[in-house]
Each structure stands twice: as C-alpha cells, then as structure tokens.
Amino acid sequence: MDNKRYKAAVIGLGRIADTIDDEVVGSGWLEPFSHMGSYCEVPEVEVVGAADTFPEQRKTFGERWGLSESKLYEDYREMLINAKPDMVSVCTHVGPRAKIALDIVQMVREGKTSVKCIWVEKPMTESLEEADELVKACDEVGVILMLNAMRASDVYYRRARAMIDEGVLGKMLQITAHGSGPLAHMGVHWLGAMCVLAGGNERVSWLVGEAESDEKAAGEGDLAGNAYLAFENGARGFCRMLPSGASTWTLDAIGEKGTISIRNGNEGYEFELWTMGEIVPGARPTPVRHVFPRPQKIWSAGVGQVKDAIVCIETGKTPNCSGDMGRHLLEISLAIRESHRRGNVRVDLPLEDRSLALRRPWNDTPSGVKNPDKPQPAHLLAQIARREGIGKRRPVD
Known part of the structure; x- marks a missing residue:
C-alpha cells in the first residue's frame, strides 16, 4: 500500500x-x-x-x-x-x-x-x-x-527534555557543554542542545563570550569560542567550542534534584541519569546513577526532523x-564574538545591531565538482568498519 x-x-x-x-x-x-x-x-x-x-x-x-x-x-x-x-x-x-x-x-x-x-x-x-x-x-x-x-529532534534529547519538563531534575541550574568547531556551523548543534535541555522557553538573555583569537574576532568569518550563558528561566550555562580533547561532545544538564549526563554525545549515546538518594535508610543523600529510560522507538535525528515537519504541517x-530558534542560535554566535570584541563584557540579547553577520568565503565551485577523485573525509570508526567489511554505503535499495 x-x-x-x-x-x-x-x-x-x-x-x-x-x-x-x-x-x-x-x-x-x-x-x-x-x-x-x-x-x-x-x-x-x-x-x-x-x-x-x-x-x-x-x-x-x-x-x-x-x-x-x-x-x-x-x-x-x-x-x-x-x-x-x-x-x-x-x-x-x-x-x-x-x-x-x-x-x-x-x-x-x-x-x-x-x-x-x-x-x-x-x-x-x-x-x-x-x-x-x-x-x-x-x-x-x-x-x-x-x-x-538536529539534536532538537533527536529521540534521546527529546526524551531528556521530556524528563526535565516532568520535573525529574527539579529546577534547572546549569548546562555545561564541551564541543569543538566554529560556532555558527558546529557550535549551533551544542548551543541548540543546551537550549533544549535548559527547559523553559529555551532562550538566552545575556552572555559573556571569548573567541579563539583577537584576529578572528575582528573579522566576519565563523570562529570557535567559549561562552557563559544566562537563560531566561534562571539557569546558567557554559559552552566550550574551543578544542576539548576527550571531553568533546559531552554535556551535563544539572537540576536541583538530578543531572542528565551525556558522554560521547555525537555517536555513543551514553546518557546517564543521576539523582540524590539514600544508599541505606537514614544515610546522607548521595548521587545515585540510574538507567536512562531509553526511547521506545529510535530513529536518527535527520529522520526526526522529517517526522517533526509532518507533525507541524498536520x-x-x-x-x-524553529526559524525563530535558528535566528536565536545565530544571534548567540554573534553575541559571543561581540563580547570578545568589547573586552569580554556582558552582552544582552537580542542584539541591537541587526547588520551583524558571520560570513564565510566560499568557492563558486563545490569541492566535489572541482576535485571529483579526492577522497571524502571519513570518521575513524567508519574507516575501521570499511576495512573490516562492516556496514554498507548508502543508498539503501
């Protein structure tokens, strides 16, 4: 049918x-x-x-x-x-x-x-x-x-957000995230995830930023950086998009009653739930790790985006x-640069200067057209998988 x-x-x-x-x-x-x-x-x-x-x-x-x-x-x-x-x-x-x-x-x-x-x-x-x-x-x-x-439509992140909305973590206090890469192209994934897991209306009201260098901050190109973020619901956040070593793609969503800890947040989907509890009756409460309630139906974040589009249409x-959130995430990236330019001071959102931009020089000819025989970049695990004959290339018949 x-x-x-x-x-x-x-x-x-x-x-x-x-x-x-x-x-x-x-x-x-x-x-x-x-x-x-x-x-x-x-x-x-x-x-x-x-x-x-x-x-x-x-x-x-x-x-x-x-x-x-x-x-x-x-x-x-x-x-x-x-x-x-x-x-x-x-x-x-x-x-x-x-x-x-x-x-x-x-x-x-x-x-x-x-x-x-x-x-x-x-x-x-x-x-x-x-x-x-x-x-x-x-x-x-x-x-x-x-x-x-995409993390906004990832089933694991949606499950984590549902738990936050249900009050499992209590009042949200802090979101700490470590990533790596330019803010508007890669940082948007982690900044977006932070907004989702901050709860409330997911908006940042002010921030203090640090760019990778004075030279990069003076230009209009995309750039890496770090930021201390103040969310409108009172939660605070720290996002590191300068190199983070083995902590790359980790995130902790901390509430008064518990924490959702994400390790290897790109591919391992190692989600943990921690709450305060008694190991033995009458003992002082101590952090206790629980099995994270895995979503019952699992699909990729890209598929989640398409499914979300259908729900929105219907x-x-x-x-x-949303487009409004997309604008907000661009604004956060620009505000980090503006904070650095002004001496790492607090910058309130929304930004008054709407002409601010992150521009990236582009070749008119795509690299795949200019260099058709150039090997495509591959993830380390993907290289191992191909060598060992694991997995298969798309498209799926």
Whole structure:
C-alpha cells in the first residue's frame, strides 16, 4: 500500500544533502542525517525533485538515489512550480541560503508553489537582518521554517527534555557543554542542545563570550569560542567550542534534584541519569546513577526532523528547532564574538545591531565538482568498519 502523503524536494546537492552519511558508515552514529537519506527513511514522503546549478552534482545525485532526469533541475524555481513539493530542504552553502528561502516564500505568496515547510541548513542566514526578514516572511505567509540543528529532534534529547519538563531534575541550574568547531556551523548543534535541555522557553538573555583569537574576532568569518550563558528561566550555562580533547561532545544538564549526563554525545549515546538518594535508610543523600529510560522507538535525528515537519504541517505545532530558534542560535554566535570584541563584557540579547553577520568565503565551485577523485573525509570508526567489511554505503535499495 502506497502511503506517501507528502512530496519533498532538495536544493543544493552537496555533502549535507547527499554523501555525509558515507563518512560515518559503521560508527555509532544513528543514520541517516543527510537530507535525502532522511526523506527516504520516512514512508510518508516521496522525493519529487532535486536542484543544483552544477550538472555534475545533479548527475551524481540522480544516479545515487535513483531519480530520473525529469526530476533533476538546474533552476530551483522551475522545480518548485513543476514538482509542487510540500517540504523543501535548502542545503546550499550559506551565501545564497536566505535568498533561496525568501524566493520560496514569495512563490507561495504568489500561488506558484505549494510549499508548506522549509528545512534550512545551519546557519540559517549570514546576517541577523536576513534572519529577521526570513522569519517574518514565513510567519506572514504561514510557511513552516525549521533549522537543521538536529539534536532538537533527536529521540534521546527529546526524551531528556521530556524528563526535565516532568520535573525529574527539579529546577534547572546549569548546562555545561564541551564541543569543538566554529560556532555558527558546529557550535549551533551544542548551543541548540543546551537550549533544549535548559527547559523553559529555551532562550538566552545575556552572555559573556571569548573567541579563539583577537584576529578572528575582528573579522566576519565563523570562529570557535567559549561562552557563559544566562537563560531566561534562571539557569546558567557554559559552552566550550574551543578544542576539548576527550571531553568533546559531552554535556551535563544539572537540576536541583538530578543531572542528565551525556558522554560521547555525537555517536555513543551514553546518557546517564543521576539523582540524590539514600544508599541505606537514614544515610546522607548521595548521587545515585540510574538507567536512562531509553526511547521506545529510535530513529536518527535527520529522520526526526522529517517526522517533526509532518507533525507541524498536520497540527500547527512549532518545530523542535524553529526559524525563530535558528535566528536565536545565530544571534548567540554573534553575541559571543561581540563580547570578545568589547573586552569580554556582558552582552544582552537580542542584539541591537541587526547588520551583524558571520560570513564565510566560499568557492563558486563545490569541492566535489572541482576535485571529483579526492577522497571524502571519513570518521575513524567508519574507516575501521570499511576495512573490516562492516556496514554498507548508502543508498539503501
């Protein structure tokens, strides 16, 4: 029985849309989290179009995923008119991302396409001005805007958030996270996870930031950094995105009554629940480790994003990582840089200067087109898995 109720399309057919899953075959990651792979794992969704300005990428993408030439487009506008998708992924580099998303909204406004949800890569836009314009335009037309900060839709993180909402940890006190990488492209994952696990409305009201160097902070490029964060619900946080060694991708969500501790938070899914309890009757309370209540149904965060989009379309629910949250996460990254520029002082959010941006120089030609024979980066465990013959490459037949 064909139960496909929704049509999807992808704009920008590079790594995050297509091949990123190959880098971690055989590791502990829950696959898929490429946009195309995630769509293909959800039975209700059919991919009806894919667009890219480079014919090499269209050809490779079509062959890999079994899309006929009639579903491959050079012009995304033509695809939106002909294929009439319900949801669209915008997976280009960040430069044209805002324009493409705004074009989609305008075409919906003019009745040229029927897009209900835009799933945009991170960072959502380069500047806060663009983010403001995009969020406003989507709200006016009624198009759902969601950012690919995937932990917001990861089943383990959703389970942890549900426990926080149920009061298992009590009042939230502190969120401490260690990651590694540039703030707007990698830090957004960990900053987003911190917002989810802070509870309440998930918003930061002020912060103090430190960038990786004065030179990097003086420019407009993405950069690594650390920050002390004050959440609106009174919780506090510390996020380290400078190199963190063996502590990379660890997080502790600390409440008055308990702590959720995440180790190896990218691929190991080592979640622990700690509460205060008596080892023997009458003894002083001491930290006690419990089995973390694993979600009963498990799928990848990418699949979770697609499932969340469907729920939002059908019920009007706000996405787990909405466009408004995407703007907030960009604003946090910019505020960290601004704090460093001003001498590591407190910076209140929202930022007054909406022209602030994180811009990244991009080559017009994707690396996969320029260097088609260059080996793709691979995770260490994926390299071992391939050598030992464990796992298999996508696509799944």
